[in-house]
Amino acid sequence: xxxxxxxxKYLFRKxxxxxxxxxxxxxxxxxxxWYRQDPGQGLRLIYYSQIVxxxxxxxxxxxxxxxxxxxxxxxxxxTSAQKNPTAFYLCASSISQGPGNTIYFxxxxxxxxx
Amino acid sequence: GNSVTQMExxxxxxxxxxxTINCTYTATGYPSLFWYVQYPGEGLQLLLKATKADDKxxxxxxxxxxxxxxxxxxxxxxxxxxxxxxxYFCALYNAGNNRKLIWGLGTSLAVNP
Numbered sequence: 001x002x003x004x005x006x007x008x009k010y011l012f013r014k015x016x017x018x019x020x021x022x023x024x025x026x027x028x029x030x031x032x033x034w035y036r037q038d039p040g041q042g043l044r045l046i047y048y049s050q051i052v053x054x055x056x057x058x059x060x061x062x063x064x065x066x067x068x069x070x071x072x073x074x075x076x077x078x079t080s081a082q083k084n085p086t087a088f089y090l091c092a093s094s095i096s097q098g099p100g101n102t103i104y105f106x107x108x109x110x111x112x113x114x
Numbered sequence: 115g116n117s118v119t120q121m122e123x124x125x126x127x128x129x130x131x132x133x134t135i136n137c138t139y140t141a142t143g144y145p146s147l148f149w150y151v152q153y154p155g156e157g158l159q160l161l162l163k164a165t166k167a168d169d170k171x172x173x174x175x176x177x178x179x180x181x182x183x184x185x186x187x188x189x190x191x192x193x194x195x196x197x198x199x200x201x202y203f204c205a206l207y208n209a210g211n212n213r214k215l216i217w218g219l220g221t222s223l224a225v226n227p
Contacts, residue, residue: 090157105159
C-alpha cells in the first residue's frame with residue numbers, strides 16, 4: 001500500500017541530545033513537509049522540500065535540520081538547540097506544491113524530553 | 115496576509131445531531147480551501163476540498179461550500195456519529211503566500227451516544 005511511514009512512533013530525548021525522526025513515502029511525491037503540533041496551536045510548518053536536494057525553512061525552523069537526499073526520504077533532526085521539543089511531529093507529502101494538491105500525512109511521532 | 119479562523123471547541127453533540135463548524139478566511143485572490151480530520155493519536159486525513167468559489171466539497175456525509183462573498187467554508191453534517199469524534203482543521207492554500215498551506219487551530223468534536 002502507498003503511504004507515508006514515520007518512525008519511531010514514540011521517542012524520548014534527554015536534554016542536550018540530538019534525535020532524528022524518519023519519514024519515508026512511496027507515493028512518488030515531489031514535495032515533502034514537516035509540521036509540529038502542540039495543543040491549542042494547530043499545525044506549524046518546520047521545513048519543506050519541493051524537490052530532491054532542496055529544502056526551505058518554514059515558520060519555526062530554529063533548532064531543527066533536514067535533508068532530502070532521496071525523493072522518498074525526508075528525515076528531521078531535532079537538535080539540542082531546540083529548547084522546547086516536546087510535541088507531536090507530522091510528516092506529509094504532496095505531488096507538488098500547488099493549488100488543490102492534496103497533502104497526505106503520516107501517523108505522526110511523539111517526542112518527549114526527559 | 116492570509117489567515118484562517120475556526121470556531122473554538124470543544125464541540126460536544128449527541129449522536130444524530132446536526133453539526134456545523136465555522137471557518138472563515140482572509141486571503142487575496144482565489145485560494146483553495148480544505149477540511150482535514152485528525153482522529154485520536156493519528157495523522158491528518160483530507161476530508162474534503164474546494165478549489166473555486168461556489169464549489170461544494172463533500173465526503174462521508176460532510177459538506178462545505180466555498181463562499182467568496184462571506185469568505186467562509188463552514189463544515190456541516192446532518193447526522194453525526196460517535197465515530198466522527200475527532201479534531202477538524204480548516205486550511206487555505208494561496209499561491210501568493212509562498213505556496214504554503216495556512217491552517218486553522220482545529221476544532222475538537224466529541225459525539226456522545
